[in-house]
Amino acid sequence: xxxxxxxxxxxxxxxxxxxxxxxxxxxxxxxxxxxxxxxxxxxxxxxxxxxxxxxxxxxxxxxxxxxxxxxxxxxxxxxxxxxxxxxxxxxxxxxxxxxxxxxxxxxxxxxxxxxxxxxxxxxxxxxxxxxxxxxxxxxxxxxxxxxxxxxxxxxxxxxxxxxxxxx
Numbered sequence: 732x733x734x735x736x737x738x739x740x741x742x743x744x745x746x747x748x749x750x751x752x753x754x755x756x757x758x759x760x761x762x763x764x765x766x767x768x769x770x771x772x773x774x775x776x777x778x779x780x781x782x783x784x785x786x787x788x789x790x791x792x793x794x795x796x797x798x799x800x801x802x803x804x805x806x807x808x809x810x811x812x813x814x815x816x817x818x819x820x821x822x823x824x825x826x827x828x829x830x831x832x833x834x835x836x837x838x839x840x841x842x843x844x845x846x847x848x849x850x851x852x853x854x855x856x857x858x859x860x861x862x863x864x865x866x867x868x869x870x871x872x873x874x875x876x877x878x879x880x881x882x883x884x885x886x887x888x889x890x891x892x893x894x895x896x897x898x
Contacts, residue, residue: 735780740765742897744773745782749894752786789893797856799884801863803871804849805829806879825876826850832874838866849881 737745743763747754760770777783792798807825823831826844829851833842841854857863863882871880 732781735777735782737782741773741777744770745777745897746894748774748783749897792856796858799857799859799863800888801853801855801857801885802883803853803855803867804845804881805851805853805871805877806848807850807876808878829874829876832870836866836870838862838870849879 740763744759747759747762756767756771756774759774760767763770765773774783792800807829809825830842833839833851833853838855838857839853840856843852844850845852855863855866857866867880867882871877
């Protein structure tokens, strides 16, 4: 994916939207010293180019009864599987099957492929330790590609942002 070229006004618009995505176009235009029409054109271009992926409401997990945050490192089986024959599509790999499963698990709010000893790092948001235990035992460890799991629990979050450092 090619880097999108941004000028100072684009960067300022993005910084403003990261703080408050509900601002009106008029408010944004006023803050970047543009009239509303060119400001809206810039925002639409940033959306079309994929720089702005979407707009969301950020929820407080604890107030929704999701008070336990765990980071789970997962290692997958590397061997096994069948090979494709001429003219046939390759069968899914262990990673393919695991990634598909992750999308179906609502407890997993983020998953990154990692370098190092473990293959994936999951961010898991659940109600409590009982919920976490059920998820790990019934879903994660039950997955045929998973061979090792290591968990760490968040004791306190003292910084969280969705804002990227735009320069």
